[in-house]
Amino acid sequence: MVIKRQSSKQTAQAGQSSLDRIMAAAKTEFAKHGLRQTRIEDIASSAGVSQQLVFHYFDNKESLYSEVLAVLGATSTDFLNAVDLDSLEPLQAIEFIIRGIFETNLEYGIRFIADQIILDGEQIIRKNPIWLKHQILMTHIERILLRGRENGTIRSGLTPRELLLVIVSLSIGQSVSPTLVAGPIDRVSPNPCSEPRDWIDVSLALVLTALKTG
Secondary structure, three states: OOOOOOOHHHHHHHOOOHHHHHHHHHHHHHHHHHHHHOOHHHHHHHHOOOHHHHHHHOOOHHHHHHHHHHHHHHOOOHHHHHOOHHHOOHHHHHHHHHHHHHHHHHHHHHHHHHHHHHOOOHHHHHOOHHHHHHHHHHHHHHHHHHHHHHOOOEOOOOOHHHHHHHHHHHHHHHHOOHHHHHHHHHHHOOOOOOOOOHHHHHHHHHHHHHHEOO
């Protein structure tokens, strides 16, 4: 009798439900190709299920995309649970939030943000968790900015919404080819920027310098 060995992918899939496998495959495919270029047949193949099963769970490709986007949005502020922001100095708290947003967006988030820019944010509008999480972030940022202005470490003039927009916009830079970013950044930064993660340090320096008084 010949025993067919399972691949590492098949072994990992064996412990997941069909829906979990579909969601995981969809997240990867949509991140690679965006909503318009992704094919359901590729998601089904990657998940190890039939296309019919995908449509059993989801009416169409867009509803699957929206669900993936909602799941990503729902977990986008989980990093806030790791620390009490009020226990940090204001600039340290801002640094923690910047690093949290960058790390959260590094694997998938930036690609979905870019795709939503192309799609005019239509799926984000339909799925509210992302907006809710942004409101949570803005509430934290507002409190941090107030503390920083009260103790004289953070200048006035920047709203929580503006600061969050700057941070998210800078996080998209992680998806830029390192070879494109490295040259210009190396001319203005003492630290090399040859990897996407290096962009975090460059962005931190830009934001914190802009926030500091004096």
